[in-house]
Amino acid sequence: MSTATEELPGRVAVYVDFENLVISLYDATHGEGAWRKDDARKRATPAIADKLESARLDLDAIIDYAASLGIVTICRAYCDWTVPAFAAYGRALTRRSVDLVQMFPMSGSKNGADIRLAVDALEDLERFPYLTHLLVAAGDSDYVPLAQKARRLDRRIIGVGVAGSVGRYWELACDEFRQYDALVTLDDDDEDDEVAAETEPAAETEPAAEQPEEPAKPEVTRRRRGAKKAAAVEEPATEDAPAQGSARGRRADDPARTARKLLLRALKLGHEQRTDDWVPLSMVKTLMLRLAPDFSERAIGFSTFSAFVESHREIVMYDTEHNAARLASMGKPGKG
Numbered sequence: 001m002s003t004a005t006e007e008l009p010g011r012v013a014v015y016v017d018f019e020n021l022v023i024s025l026y027d028a029t030h031g032e033g034a035w036r037k038d039d040a041r042k043r044a045t046p047a048i049a050d051k052l053e054s055a056r057l058d059l060d061a062i063i064d065y066a067a068s069l070g071i072v073t074i075c076r077a078y079c080d081w082t083v084p085a086f087a088a089y090g091r092a093l094t095r096r097s098v099d100l101v102q103m104f105p106m107s108g109s110k111n112g113a114d115i116r117l118a119v120d121a122l123e124d125l126e127r128f129p130y131l132t133h134l135l136v137a138a139g140d141s142d143y144v145p146l147a148q149k150a151r152r153l154d155r156r157i158i159g160v161g162v163a164g165s166v167g168r169y170w171e172l173a174c175d176e177f178r179q180y181d182a183l184v185t186l187d188d189d190d191e192d193d194e195v196a197a198e199t200e201p202a203a204e205t206e207p208a209a210e211q212p213e214e215p216a217k218p219e220v221t222r223r224r225r226g227a228k229k230a231a232a233v234e235e236p237a238t239e240d241a242p243a244q245g246s247a248r249g250r251r252a253d254d255p256a257r258t259a260r261k262l263l264l265r266a267l268k269l270g271h272e273q274r275t276d277d278w279v280p281l282s283m284v285k286t287l288m289l290r291l292a293p294d295f296s297e298r299a300i301g302f303s304t305f306s307a308f309v310e311s312h313r314e315i316v317m318y319d320t321e322h323n324a325a326r327l328a329s330m331g332k333p334g335k336g
Contacts, residue, residue, distance in 0.1 A: 313328070
């Protein structure tokens with residue numbers, strides 16, 4: 001009986017102070033106070049538009065992380081969507097089924113998103129007792145009372161924020177706090193693994209020796225890579241002419257390649273939620289379906305999910321005895 005209860009997936013409510021995150025990321029990328037100095041809200045010049053693109057927020061990374069905690073049942077982003085810099089995200093967010101809550105400025109540049117977000121979150125916690133996790137993406141310490149209330153209601157509170165703009169008390173008030181950069185890096189690494197698997201099909205000797213020479217990439221570079229990924233999703237041309245553009249855009253249309261990338265992403269998120277390296281295949285598939293509900297191993301020619309995983313032995317280790325998998329980059333299998 002208890003086993004059945006333990007297997008019930010969590011239910012996650014996600015609330016994003018979108019304006020706060022975008023401005024924080026812009027300032028972290030281009031220098032403190034850059035948003036206000038550049039008047040970036042208007043995207044007035046090509047130079048400002050480029051700077052916005054290089055500091056583009058990748059909300060996919062946050063939503064995917066939320067999906068690794070359980071089923072995302074509520075996902076809202078609070079912002080003044082009439083502002084050009086924020087409106088540019090509208091299409092990509094709609095594709096992820098994000099509820100866009102319009103916040104008109106109340107006085108000066110304040111839009112009252114923090115109060116509205118907190119009120120909505122508390123109301124949802126009271127109305128929906130099945131919610132197990134509350135994820136708030138923001139950096140403001142004004143959310144501390146919300147965290148305290150969530151704990152009293154026996155809900156797990158997770159915070160996400162941009163490094164350098166997070167209130168210390170807000171971070172400490174959460175049961176778990178994740179830096180935005182860490183989530184984006186986790187996301188970007190999928191591409192690195194795919195490129196490595198293509199360029200080094202069977203070699204294992206020289207790359208290992210040269211690995212340490214690759215220095216840690218600057219945070220801005222990581223963000224830029226995340227921004228490019230988000231921009232590719234936003235690009236309207238991909239809907240009507242998916243085969244046009246870069247080779248990367250064409251590769252994205254290959255179902256097998258998409259499934260492979262999804263497998264990598266699910267495994268990495270699975271590792272984040274477990275203390276050991278091995279992730280049960282049932283959990284891997286559950287995560288893949290949360291990230292992409294249309295995934296089906298049969299659609300790409302595999303009769304079972306385990307056969308699909310086994311076909312990717314160059315990037316995934318599969319323990320048939322325990323029906324579990326882990327990333328090949330984590331080393332040789334130990335004791336299962």
